[in-house]
Amino acid sequence: MTTRIVELRQGILKKNDELARGLRERFAHAGVLVLNLVSSPGTGKTALLERTLRELQASGARAAALVGDLETDNDARRLAATGAPVRQINTHGICHLEAEMVGKHLDGFELAGLDYLFIENVGNLVCPSSYDLGEKIRVALLSVTEGEDKPLKYPTLFNSVDVAVITKIDLAEACAFDRATALKNINEIRPGIRVFETSAKTGAGMEEWLDYLCAQRRTAPSR
Amino acid sequence: MTTRIVELRQGILKKNDELARGLRERFAHAGVLVLNLVSSPGTGKTALLERTLRELQASGARAAALVGDLETDNDARRLAATGAPVRQINTHGICHLEAEMVGKHLDGFELAGLDYLFIENVGNLVCPSSYDLGEKIRVALLSVTEGEDKPLKYPTLFNSVDVAVITKIDLAEACAFDRATALKNINEIRPGIRVFETSAKTGAGMEEWLDYLCAQRRTAPSR
Numbered sequence: 001m002t003t004r005i006v007e008l009r010q011g012i013l014k015k016n017d018e019l020a021r022g023l024r025e026r027f028a029h030a031g032v033l034v035l036n037l038v039s040s041p042g043t044g045k046t047a048l049l050e051r052t053l054r055e056l057q058a059s060g061a062r063a064a065a066l067v068g069d070l071e072t073d074n075d076a077r078r079l080a081a082t083g084a085p086v087r088q089i090n091t092h093g094i095c096h097l098e099a100e101m102v103g104k105h106l107d108g109f110e111l112a113g114l115d116y117l118f119i120e121n122v123g124n125l126v127c128p129s130s131y132d133l134g135e136k137i138r139v140a141l142l143s144v145t146e147g148e149d150k151p152l153k154y155p156t157l158f159n160s161v162d163v164a165v166i167t168k169i170d171l172a173e174a175c176a177f178d179r180a181t182a183l184k185n186i187n188e189i190r191p192g193i194r195v196f197e198t199s200a201k202t203g204a205g206m207e208e209w210l211d212y213l214c215a216q217r218r219t220a221p222s223r
Numbered sequence: 224m225t226t227r228i229v230e231l232r233q234g235i236l237k238k239n240d241e242l243a244r245g246l247r248e249r250f251a252h253a254g255v256l257v258l259n260l261v262s263s264p265g266t267g268k269t270a271l272l273e274r275t276l277r278e279l280q281a282s283g284a285r286a287a288a289l290v291g292d293l294e295t296d297n298d299a300r301r302l303a304a305t306g307a308p309v310r311q312i313n314t315h316g317i318c319h320l321e322a323e324m325v326g327k328h329l330d331g332f333e334l335a336g337l338d339y340l341f342i343e344n345v346g347n348l349v350c351p352s353s354y355d356l357g358e359k360i361r362v363a364l365l366s367v368t369e370g371e372d373k374p375l376k377y378p379t380l381f382n383s384v385d386v387a388v389i390t391k392i393d394l395a396e397a398c399a400f401d402r403a404t405a406l407k408n409i410n411e412i413r414p415g416i417r418v419f420e421t422s423a424k425t426g427a428g429m430e431e432w433l434d435y436l437c438a439q440r441r442t443a444p445s446r
Contacts, residue, residue: 042369095349126318145368146265
């Protein structure tokens with residue numbers, strides 16, 4: 001039975017990879033920079049995105065978001081208040097987003113009119129690592145309240161990302177957050193990775209994050 | 224393909240349920256109260272358990288723990304410092320504990336010599352809900368830093384638990400935690416469930432939690 005499951009799983013992942021490849025070409029052709037945000041539930045993906053969308057729009061950039069949750073459209077409603085185009089993907093029991101879900105929710109989005117598309121994955125530090133969504137950049141978020149050893153406990157996910165964002169740094173002191181250990185652990189799993197330290201509440205670190213997005217957008221393949 | 228996957232999944236869950244039934248009988252026969260702790264990564268399962276094990280032992284009770292993580296034995300080492308018997312279960316890529324893993328790690332534990340056995344699940348708000356581990360009580364933990372809407376976003380898990388523990392209440396003010404909304408959301412998914420509000424750091428709420436454990440232990444089936 002294990003062999004059959006492994007084969008089925010490989011079949012699903014292969015199909016996902018094919019769909020993701022198609023999405024990646026589509027995004028590149030449209031000239032939109034796509035990011036896939038992954039973290040535990042409650043790390044603050046939506047809060048970071050909310051502030052990011054507001055600041056990008058204030059600077060004249062065009063940004064949109066797809067947001068994944070098992071249930072509710074709370075996050076989409078929260079993000080839509082920024083004025084950006086936002087769509088909720090409800091997975092109804094599935095613990096991660098898949099390329100097919102992303103593809104289905106792009107209908108009606110004018111991709112060529114966008115500079116950035118953020119995909120907020122389902123809160124989960126395991127399964128999203130296996131599913132390519134066609135993104136150019138995969139981002140792991142880790143909050144100061146979660147414990148510094150998460151990269152070591154979830155190495156597959158942290159090893160699959162391009163950049164890491166430490167969130168809620170306004171709470172660092174209250175949580176006795178050990179910054180040096182957190183950075184060491186991230187670096188152990190993903191040596192040399194760029195790490196941002198942010199607070200969506202106070203705005204700390206947002207400038208570096210937005211500069212990074214802007215630079216990545218500039219080097220994205222153009223139409 | 225979907226049909227075959229559903230059948231395979233049902234087969235796996237059925238086998239798990241059978242093994243869990245066997246474990247439940249074994250635990251009841253030994254007179255040990257077994258709890259399964261589920262939450263996001265970083266909610267503070269280990270911190271709550273650390274303090275719980277210390278306080279139970281100080282009161283003369285005999286408590287042990289099994290702790291699940293994809294990788295590392297950090298949590299087992301941390302809990303073993305309490306003096307309690309502790310075993311780490313590494314799932315190596317599997318995002319939840321299964322009854323078979325629990326069964327395999329009981330060898331050498333003298334169950335009849337224990338009052339309490341805590342099983343700390345892998346940090347995940349989705350898949351652990353489907354896997355019975357033979358526990359008497361399933362506990363959902365939710366920290367004040369994670370957002371009050373988690374029960375609504377992960378209803379399957381919250382609907383499967385017997386009791387909820389809100390953790391890190393020492394950070395409630397710093398996080399602008401909305402207690403009334405959190406309690407309302409928990410109650411919407413699992414009406415009338417008992418909710419504890421704790422801080423493993425300050426000890427707040429620990430007395431009510433320990434009283435509850437003691438009362439549950441008293442009413443557990445005796446040998």
